[in-house]
Amino acid sequence: MRLLLTSDTHVPTRARSLPAPLLRALDEADVVIHAGDWVDTATLDLFEARARRLVAVHGNNDGPVLRARLPEVARVELVGLRFAVVHETGPAGGRDQRCGSRFPDADVLVFGHSHIPWDSRAPSGLRLLNPGSPTDRRRQPFATYLTARADDGHLTEVRFHRLPPRS
Numbered sequence: 001m002r003l004l005l006t007s008d009t010h011v012p013t014r015a016r017s018l019p020a021p022l023l024r025a026l027d028e029a030d031v032v033i034h035a036g037d038w039v040d041t042a043t044l045d046l047f048e049a050r051a052r053r054l055v056a057v058h059g060n061n062d063g064p065v066l067r068a069r070l071p072e073v074a075r076v077e078l079v080g081l082r083f084a085v086v087h088e089t090g091p092a093g094g095r096d097q098r099c100g101s102r103f104p105d106a107d108v109l110v111f112g113h114s115h116i117p118w119d120s121r122a123p124s125g126l127r128l129l130n131p132g133s134p135t136d137r138r139r140q141p142f143a144t145y146l147t148a149r150a151d152d153g154h155l156t157e158v159r160f161h162r163l164p165p166r167s
Contacts, residue, residue, distance in 0.1 A: 001079050002028060005146040007035035007087070007112025008133035010061065011043045015135035018043070019163050022134045022145050026050050029147070031078060035112035035131070036070075036087030037061045044069065059087035059112060075106070080153030082106045088113045089128075100124035108155060117144050117160050127155065134163055 004025045011018060026032055032051040036059025038044050044066060047054050058070040074085040084106035089095055092114070100122030103109050108127045111118075115138045118130035132144035142162035149157040 001030045001150045003078075003148045003150055004029035004032045005035070005110050005129060005131040005148065006032070006134055007110075007131050008037040008059070008115050008136060009034070009043050010037055010039050010133065010136050013039050013061075014133075015166065018046075019134050019143070019166075021161065021163060023050075025145065025147060025161070031055065031076075031150075033083065033085055033110050035059070035085055035110050037112060038066055038070075041065055041069075055083065055085055057085050057087055078150045081108060081150050081155060083108045083110060085110045087111065092116075096120050096122040096126075096128060099128055100126045107153075116140060117146070119158060119160075129158070132160065135166075 031053045034056040036057045039061055055074050055076045056070055057074050058067045076083050084103045089099055089111045099109050106126060110129050115133040115136055117132040120128050131146035134143050134145045137143040144160050144162055147159050148155055
């Protein structure tokens with residue numbers, strides 16, 4: 001199963017549109033996971049129209065309309081892997097331990113908010129993934145999103161994709 005993980009799209013506040021490579025990955029994925037901060041409903045509508053399956057949450061920059069359509073935390077099982085999705089996880093210090101305790105029934109936690117690509121493991125074995133942001137790199141060298149494969153209870157081919165600078 002092909003997965004696309006993204007977060008913090010921030011359209012139209014940080015970018016006028018989504019990058020073409022992200023849209024291609026959206027069309028190719030079996031499941032798309034978005035960890036919040038959509039900012040506008042048009043981006044959510046686009047993802048809902050194009051994704052085969054969308055698992056998504058709202059973020060701190062999402063207003064009442066998006067919050068009414070999306071949960072704060074989402075959970076889904078995909079081919080034997082238990083995913084949790086949330087926007088904010090708090091400070092980087094202690095994140096692995098804190099999230100391992102908060103999501104003891106998940107194998108993978110997808111989160112956003114910081115715009116910093118992240119791949120780590122909690123002592124409990126929980127894998128924590130932040131795909132970064134495809135539109136707002138902040139202090140990172142590149143804007144990013146993430147793809148992976150889920151097969152028979154295993155997450156493989158986890159890959160951060162660097163996006164070219166916007167012109």
